[in-house]
Amino acid sequence: MTTTADYTEKIPNNVSLHEDRRLQRALESWQPNFLNWWQTMGPTLPTQDVYLRTAVNVGREGWAQFGHVPMPEYRWGIFLAERDPGRRVGFGEHKGEPVWDKVPGEYRSELQRLIVIQGDTEPASVEQQRNLGATAPSLYDLRNLFQVNVEEGRHLWAMVYLLHAYFGREGREEAEELLHRNSGSIDSPRILGAFNEETPDWLSFYMFTYFTDRDGKYQLGTLKESAFDPLSRTCEFMLKEEAHHMMVGTTGIDRVVQRTVEVMREHDTGDVAGLGAIPLPVIQKYLNFHYSVSLDLFGGETSTNVANYYTAGLKGRWLEDRRRDDHKLTSDSIMVDTLSEDARTGEQSIGQTEVSALVGLNTDLRREYISDCQGGVKRWNRILEEGGVKQRLKLPHIAFNRKVGAFAVIEATPGGERLSAEEWQHRSGEWLPTDVDKTYVRSLMQPVHERGKIAAWIAPPKNGINGQPFDYDYVHLI
Ligand SMILES: [Fe+2]
Numbered sequence: 001m002t003t004t005a006d007y008t009e010k011i012p013n014n015v016s017l018h019e020d021r022r023l024q025r026a027l028e029s030w031q032p033n034f035l036n037w038w039q040t041m042g043p044t045l046p047t048q049d050v051y052l053r054t055a056v057n058v059g060r061e062g063w064a065q066f067g068h069v070p071m072p073e074y075r076w077g078i079f080l081a082e083r084d085p086g087r088r089v090g091f092g093e094h095k096g097e098p099v100w101d102k103v104p105g106e107y108r109s110e111l112q113r114l115i116v117i118q119g120d121t122e123p124a125s126v127e128q129q130r131n132l133g134a135t136a137p138s139l140y141d142l143r144n145l146f147q148v149n150v151e152e153g154r155h156l157w158a159m160v161y162l163l164h165a166y167f168g169r170e171g172r173e174e175a176e177e178l179l180h181r182n183s184g185s186i187d188s189p190r191i192l193g194a195f196n197e198e199t200p201d202w203l204s205f206y207m208f209t210y211f212t213d214r215d216g217k218y219q220l221g222t223l224k225e226s227a228f229d230p231l232s233r234t235c236e237f238m239l240k241e242e243a244h245h246m247m248v249g250t251t252g253i254d255r256v257v258q259r260t261v262e263v264m265r266e267h268d269t270g271d272v273a274g275l276g277a278i279p280l281p282v283i284q285k286y287l288n289f290h291y292s293v294s295l296d297l298f299g300g301e302t303s304t305n306v307a308n309y310y311t312a313g314l315k316g317r318w319l320e321d322r323r324r325d326d327h328k329l330t331s332d333s334i335m336v337d338t339l340s341e342d343a344r345t346g347e348q349s350i351g352q353t354e355v356s357a358l359v360g361l362n363t364d365l366r367r368e369y370i371s372d373c374q375g376g377v378k379r380w381n382r383i384l385e386e387g388g389v390k391q392r393l394k395l396p397h398i399a400f401n402r403k404v405g406a407f408a409v410i411e412a413t414p415g416g417e418r419l420s421a422e423e424w425q426h427r428s429g430e431w432l433p434t435d436v437d438k439t440y441v442r443s444l445m446q447p448v449h450e451r452g453k454i455a456a457w458i459a460p461p462k463n464g465i466n467g468q469p470f471d472y473d474y475v476h477l478i
């Protein structure tokens, strides 16, 4: 069953919004608030129009169209993946039962909370990235930034639709709150830590889209399994858009590494600061930072809340249907990371402990994420290898720079050795970006807004967007 997108409406949608006047009116009254938020908290660089992809349908082919669009006129719409009428709950105590079209009363507050937390991250990243346009290394990159931004805006719409359609007055209030909290705000910050960090330069942007957007991919992946079918279908379609955000991060870091290798070879030195490229140790520090704050987003190693979400059918595992077990996990166990204490000396060390599989689900998801992240490191190291450079990039140890979970109370090196708080104070600048590193990276961030040109610290992309060449007029500035 395909519901085709309705573009004649004020809010494009494939959920037959016109059949529910109350809901339509509620969303139409949220719309100006959203646009006001976009104008005040969205991209600051003035543009005429941008070559953007707009979601127009959810089918396998032709789901999006490309064209130059003035950004405030982007058609943010509500799109749910097609409904599978035979879909059944895939895990937990309701496994095998038909999925839910409505929110069961007993799970109402939990579901609302999950949706609000997901929804909060979407506008947060737009806020974090709002000033980056002013220093874009090329029009191609500028266009990609704006594409990510408008789609995060659409993801906010996706969550707000669920809140309005299924959670009544409370849902509408939460939808308002999503526009009132702001990234980095002292009074009303965004819910999760990584979304209150700033994204002050383009190296941070690529790292963010690689590591932090990838956390989003895994969270959406677990919500896609939900027994609450509208949530599942929303997340399925969001994942489709999310793939582009990952691409921006992956190839962005590719191109930074590529350029660094070129300059290293050209000048036969690793010391490329001052030569207009970003030194590998600085790239490694940025990687260390973004990876470690993204690990925190998966929560503690163990969580009874998450165990309950799973048992209730609200949130599954990554690729649930590919797991070869009973999908209930009531008698399974998992080894999770922990700080273990030596009974005799009282000394703590980094180790593992066995817990019930349900309670360890955060660890399961974080491990899926970590192995995905290894893929990026592998490809960047291939660029180094092919460039004849000996150094390699590495993911830091799981205990490094953590603020959430078992390792929040200790300090460790990227290699996983314990450090005293004092040693950490002394040495953290070896592993995390220092003010000097950040100032240097920022000094490279001179805008290149000329068609076909690119900044000296990054290599051009291998491919343009939608078959267009690199020197295409992706953005018309004012
Ligand atoms: Fe998103």
Ligand SMILES: [Fe+2]
Pocket: 152, 213, 216, 242, 245
């Ligand atoms: Fe994203």
